[in-house]
Amino acid sequence: MNEAIAIFQVEARENLELIEQGLLDLLDRPEDRDLVDAVFRGLHTLKGSGAMFGFDALAGFTHHCETAFDRVRKGEVAATKDLVSAVLAARDHMRRLLEDPSGAHGAAGDALLADLEHAVRDADDAGAPAEAPPHMATTWRVKFELPADAFRNGSNPLALLNELRDLGDAHVVVDASRVPALGRMEPTDLYLGWTVTLTTDQGRAAIEDVFIFVMDEMTLSIEAVDAELCDAVEDAHPDAPASVAEKTAAPQTAPVEAAKLPVASGADPVDAGAAKSTKVTESVRVPADRLDELMDRVGELVIAQSRLSQISNAGTDMALRAVSEEIERLSGELRDTMMVLRMVPVSTLFGRFRRLVHDLARETGKAIELSTDGESTEIDKTVIERLADPLVHLIRNAADHGLEMAEDRTAAGKPATGRIRLSAHQSGGEVVITIRDDGRGIDRDRVRAKAESQGLIEPGAAISDHDLLQMIFHPGLSTAAAVTNLSGRGVGMDVVKRTIEGLRGSIDIASRPGEGSEVSLRIPLTLAIIDGLLVRVGHGRYVLPLDAVEECLELSLDEDLRSRGRSFISLRNSLVPFLRLREMFDTGTPPELHQKVVVVSTGAERIGLVVDQIIGDHQTVIKSMSKLHSGLPTFSGATILGDGAVALILDVGHLVAKGQQQEAQMREAV
Amino acid sequence: MKTVLVDASLVVRNVAGLRQSILDAFEEDDAVSLDLVADQAVDLCGVQLIEAARRQAQAVGKTLRLAHPGEVFRPVLEAAGFLTQASEDDLLFWFHEGSVQ
Numbered sequence: 089m090n091e092a093i094a095i096f097q098v099e100a101r102e103n104l105e106l107i108e109q110g111l112l113d114l115l116d117r118p119e120d121r122d123l124v125d126a127v128f129r130g131l132h133t134l135k136g137s138g139a140m141f142g143f144d145a146l147a148g149f150t151h152h153c154e155t156a157f158d159r160v161r162k163g164e165v166a167a168t169k170d171l172v173s174a175v176l177a178a179r180d181h182m183r184r185l186l187e188d189p190s191g192a193h194g195a196a197g198d199a200l201l202a203d204l205e206h207a208v209r210d211a212d213d214a215g216a217p218a219e220a221p222p223h224m225a226t227t228w229r230v231k232f233e234l235p236a237d238a239f240r241n242g243s244n245p246l247a248l249l250n251e252l253r254d255l256g257d258a259h260v261v262v263d264a265s266r267v268p269a270l271g272r273m274e275p276t277d278l279y280l281g282w283t284v285t286l287t288t289d290q291g292r293a294a295i296e297d298v299f300i301f302v303m304d305e306m307t308l309s310i311e312a313v314d315a316e317l318c319d320a321v322e323d324a325h326p327d328a329p330a331s332v333a334e335k336t337a338a339p340q341t342a343p344v345e346a347a348k349l350p351v352a353s354g355a356d357p358v359d360a361g362a363a364k365s366t367k368v369t370e371s372v373r374v375p376a377d378r379l380d381e382l383m384d385r386v387g388e389l390v391i392a393q394s395r396l397s398q399i400s401n402a403g404t405d406m407a408l409r410a411v412s413e414e415i416e417r418l419s420g421e422l423r424d425t426m427m428v429l430r431m432v433p434v435s436t437l438f439g440r441f442r443r444l445v446h447d448l449a450r451e452t453g454k455a456i457e458l459s460t461d462g463e464s465t466e467i468d469k470t471v472i473e474r475l476a477d478p479l480v481h482l483i484r485n486a487a488d489h490g491l492e493m494a495e496d497r498t499a500a501g502k503p504a505t506g507r508i509r510l511s512a513h514q515s516g517g518e519v520v521i522t523i524r525d526d527g528r529g530i531d532r533d534r535v536r537a538k539a540e541s542q543g544l545i546e547p548g549a550a551i552s553d554h555d556l557l558q559m560i561f562h563p564g565l566s567t568a569a570a571v572t573n574l575s576g577r578g579v580g581m582d583v584v585k586r587t588i589e590g591l592r593g594s595i596d597i598a599s600r601p602g603e604g605s606e607v608s609l610r611i612p613l614t615l616a617i618i619d620g621l622l623v624r625v626g627h628g629r630y631v632l633p634l635d636a637v638e639e640c641l642e643l644s645l646d647e648d649l650r651s652r653g654r655s656f657i658s659l660r661n662s663l664v665p666f667l668r669l670r671e672m673f674d675t676g677t678p679p680e681l682h683q684k685v686v687v688v689s690t691g692a693e694r695i696g697l698v699v700d701q702i703i704g705d706h707q708t709v710i711k712s713m714s715k716l717h718s719g720l721p722t723f724s725g726a727t728i729l730g731d732g733a734v735a736l737i738l739d740v741g742h743l744v745a746k747g748q749q750q751e752a753q754m755r756e757a758v
Numbered sequence: 759m760k761t762v763l764v765d766a767s768l769v770v771r772n773v774a775g776l777r778q779s780i781l782d783a784f785e786e787d788d789a790v791s792l793d794l795v796a797d798q799a800v801d802l803c804g805v806q807l808i809e810a811a812r813r814q815a816q817a818v819g820k821t822l823r824l825a826h827p828g829e830v831f832r833p834v835l836e837a838a839g840f841l842t843q844a845s846e847d848d849l850l851f852w853f854h855e856g857s858v859q
Contacts, residue, residue, distance in 0.1 A: 239770045239803045244835045247803055260839030267806060270780060270814035275773040275807055282839060 096141045098373075100186050103130050105439070111176050118167040121293065125300055127175070128154065132301060134182065138400050146185040149197050149473045153178045156201075156208050164187070165211040166457060169693045173450065174200070174207040176443070225256070225289040233281040235305040243302055249282065251298040256288030285313065308599035352617035376469065386419070386426045387617070387709035391728045393419045398731065423617065430470070431613075434512045434521070437457055437472050441483055445508060448487040455494050455504055456487055467519050471611055474591055475521070478584040482523045482607050483508060490527030490605055500602065502526065518593075519613060524606040530599040535559050557597050561585040582680065589690055589741040590724075592618070592633055596689045620708035620727070622735065624701040626675025629735040631708050631727055636740040638687040638694065640702055645681055648698075655750065657685060657696055665751040666696030667743060672722070688740045695747030697738070710737060760787035761825065764794045768804030776804075780811050784820055793825035805834050812851065827854045 095690045107130040114123045121173070131154040139147035157175060159165045178200045184193055230252065234243055252258050261282040267273070286295065295310050296303070393415050400412035438460045445458040467475075491497075491506030498504050509524040532553070534692045539545045563582040588595045592612050599605035612635070620631035643658070656663040666685055670677065677700075685696040713720065724739040760783040765774045783790045792808070808831075815822035831852055837842050840848070849855040 244802075245836070249837060249839070259842065260837075261842045264806075264809055267809045267813060269817045270777060270784075270807070271817075273777070273807075273810045275777045275810075276770055276803060278806070279810075280802070280806060280838070284839075306834070506849075652796040690812040 093141055096137055096143075097186060100134060100137065100146075101183075103134050104183050104186070106130055107134070107179055108176065108504075109439060111172050111179065112446060114167050114172050115169060115390035115446065118169075124157075124161050124167060124299075128157055129303075131157060143186065143189050145189060145193065145197075146182060149178070149185060149201070152201050153182075153204060156204050159208060159212075166214065168207065168211045168214065171204070171207040171211045172205040173446075176446070177193055178204055184466055187445070201476060225287055226291075227285065227287045228292070228295060229311050229313050230284040230286055230295060230308070231282070232299065232306055232308045233286075234302060236274075236277040236279075238278040238302075238325055243278070245278070245282070245433045248298055248302070249284065252284050252286055252295070255290045255294055255298070256286055258287075259285040261285075284556055287645050308531065326362055351519055352564075379469075383426055383430065383675060384711075387711070388728075389419050390423055390707070390709050394729075395732060405530070414528075427468075427613075427617075430468050431466035432469045432472055433463060434465050434467060434472065434519070435460075437476060437479065438510055438512075439478070441479065441510060443484055444480060445487065448484065452487060452491075453493070454487065454491050456491060456506050456508060458483075459507065460507050461509065462513045465512040465514055465519055467611065468613060471591055471613075474587065475609075475611065478525070478587045478609070479510075479521070481581070481584050483510075486523060486527065486605070490525040490529075492528050496528075514613070515610075518610045521609045521611065522606055523609075524604060526604040529601040529603055530557060530560070530597075530605055532556055543657050560597060586741070592635070594690070618708050618710060618737075620706045620737065621686065622703040622706040622729075623684075623697075623699040624703060625669045625673055625699050626677040628673065628675065629703065629729065629733065630669070630699075631706060631735050631737045632686060632688060632697070633737070633740060634705060636688045636690065638689050639686065640694070643683045643685045643698055645683075648679060648683060659687065659694075659696075664694050665747045667747050667750070668698045668700055670698065670700065688744065690741050690744045693744050693748055695744050696745065708735075708737065759789045759791055761791045761793050764792055764798065764829055766792065766801035768807070769799055769801040770803040773803055773807045777807060777810075779831050780822075781814070782815065783794055784818065788819075789821045789823075790815070790816070791825045794828070794830060794855060796830075798830055800834055802834055805838065822851075824851065824854070828852045 107127055110123050110127040110130065114120065114127065117123060131150055135147050135154055138144075138150060150241040153175060160167050160171070165171070179191065181197055181200050183196075201210060232248075234245055238245065247250075249258075249260055249616050253260075260497070261283045263283060266278070266281065267279040273279070288294070292310055299306065299308055344396070371389060393412075397412045397416055400409045403409075442458055442461075445456050448454075450455040486508050487506075491508070492500070492502075494504040497506065507526045510521070511519045511524070512519055514520075535556055536551075536559075539556075539562070540547050542562075544559060544562055545551055561581050561584070588609055588611070594610045596608045597605065598608075619634040619638050621634050623630050623632060639661075647657070655666050655668070657666055658664075664687060670679060680700040684699050684702050686702065687694055687696050689695075706727075706729075710725045711727060712725055713723060717723070721742045722739055723736045724742075725737045727735050729735050760764055762776075762779050762783045762855075764776060768776065780790065780792070814820075830855075832841075835844075835852065844852075846856050
């Protein structure tokens with residue numbers, strides 16, 4: 089049962105996501121009936137399934153919201169912004185009730201329901217949405233089949249038929265042609281279908297309403313039938329109106345309805361779900377940790393395979409070599425497939441920000457519009473999870489610092505609504521995510537003043553525009569004049585930069601005064617496997633991520649001795665600090681005669697790492713460090729080499745920071 | 759004539775057991791009669807099961823009948839649209855109408 093509850097919670101979370109998306113869409117398209125229905129269905133499902141699994145507080149609270157929202161569905165009140173926002177806030181409360189069913193949330197829930205009731209009353213006072221013109225009596229042919237498990241999941245076809253009868257004059261004919269012989273039947277499956285000839289002045293939407301809770305899985309076609317023809321048929325064949333009408337009446341456009349609604353052709357029943365913009369593909373839900381486990385196994389297979397190929401290449405056994413090459417090919421394909429399995433579209437990430445922007449707009453009193461682009465771009469699921477917080481911060485920044493108030497925008501000749509644009513696209517082995525706003529741009533004078541007051545740059549020192557903008561990523565530097573609860577606490581941009589670099593990505597910023605800013609994040613597609621440069625320091629072997637390596641130089645013993653005390657090498661007229669890894673790791677071995685310097689960089693900052701030997705490039709399956717070693721900042725992980733030995737992966741970001749720190753200390757000492 | 763006594767309500771939760779009883783009865787005899795205890799609850803799933811049993815009888819050349827006119831089925835049959843275009847055979851089977859039983 090616990091497993092059933094866990095599954096319910098997963099599905100309820102997804103349902104809450106859909107409700108949220110539907111409500112946000114409704115803010116843009118308050119007249120969209122499909123959206124209203126989708127939200128209502130979501131609330132109804134949540135209420136029903138919540139009660140079934142013992143989430144009584146959730147079911148009760150959702151029931152109140154559903155009742156309030158039902159008035160929107162019936163067209164009694166309009167989906168005003170306040171009303172939708174109240175339901176959004178209530179949705180957040182449902183989420184809390186789902187995660188913490190035993191918590192005491194009663195008072196908060198009551199307050200939210202009061203807000204909702206208030207919003208409904210206001211919407212009611214503002215007048216119902218424009219009344220739809222009265223429908224003429226139209227005859228419809230409604231054909232439907234429910235899914236096979238309808239009896240088992242509690243759907244009641246008779247109740248649906250009775251609801252249709254309530255709409256007008258209904259002529260119900262069962263289609264029992266699919267009922268098999270008893271020996272071949274699954275007794276609780278539903279094999280029956282129905283054709284209902286219904287004459288009603290309620291319009292097509294009222295008919296669709298009957299099926300609102302079963303629409304997703306059933307086949308349904310609703311077509312207008314020429315009423316006069318139907319009458320004629322009924323007069324001639326009082327016993328069999330529908331069947332004859334079916335043969336003779338071509339679908340016609342109903343006088344009023346057809347002007348507004350597409351009429352489905354009777355030839356092929358419409359899949360009710362097809363009207364939705366989201367495409368349903370068959371999929372299997374797999375817990376993320378199983379995927380991780382599978383990735384581990386694939387990683388181990390890659391490692392074992394590289395050991396096998398080392399052994400086979402060392403020997404002369406051609407048969408062994410052939411098998412080894414075959415396994416190499418297969419494990420490579422398996423690894424690629426595994427990578428694809430872990431990929432999820434960034435839409436899963438972008439979707440959350442619509443709500444964020446909606447809330448920010450309410451908090452700041454600014455008009456903000458969020459647009460997204462490239463949502464189908466895929467990234468490794470682990471990367472997606474770790475990108476969420478930095479992106480939240482960047483969007484908050486854009487809304488709070490970047491965008492101006494509507495009146496300031498209008499005065500500056502811009503549209504009153506500020507725009508934030510999120511886009512993603514793949515470029516090589518990276519995904520580039522940009523956050524662009526059309527606000528005031530970064531105030532360079534303020535950044536400079538702050539940087540000077542913090543002693544980051546000399547007063548009046550010449551500094552390139554790029555370097556000045558990079559100052560924003562410095563800890564403690566914030567340009568917000570007032571500390572709001574959105575941003576401006578001076579924590580954030582530095583943390584964003586660190587997080588992105590932790591993902592082996594890079595962050596860049598561009599800004600034009602008066603026109604807005606753009607932050608670009610370049611993120612590697614996957615965290616699980618990297619191309620590395622294998623080096624030796626003392627007896628140990630280490631891996632450096634290849635994309636951080638700029639160049640490799642030789643460091644003769646003479647040069648090494650000369651630079652004692654000041655660890656700098658001259659690289660094309662600039663001094664680059666370097667770290668002797670042999671000393672850092674305290675190998676206790678004498679330096680090689682010809683040591684190597686590997687120059688690594690993160691963005692604009694470079695340092696050299698002195699190693700004893702460069703072994704070569706190495707495809708690295710990243711393993712996380714054990715709990716015992718997870719606190720070591722110098723290493724970002726470990727990998728297993730072809731001969732079974734462990735090599736640690738160096739954290740370039742940390743080493744560069746350490747090198748820069750060392751340089752600063754040197755300067756102070758001079 | 760083999761009689762199958764239907765002494766549980768003819769609803770979704772009981773149809774699996776009844777299906778087996780009817781199939782067993784067809785194994786034993788060429789004519790099967792379903793004897794429903796009076797005022798038994800019936801739902802659409804139960805009606806569908808009996809429809810399937812009629813098809814089974816037809817397929818294997820056996821006969822199936824209701825021991826008593828099935829007035830208990832009438833509300834469900836009407837609501838589900840079975841009687842809108844019911845044939846003589848249907849009316850004879852369900853209600854013993856139109857022919858001497």
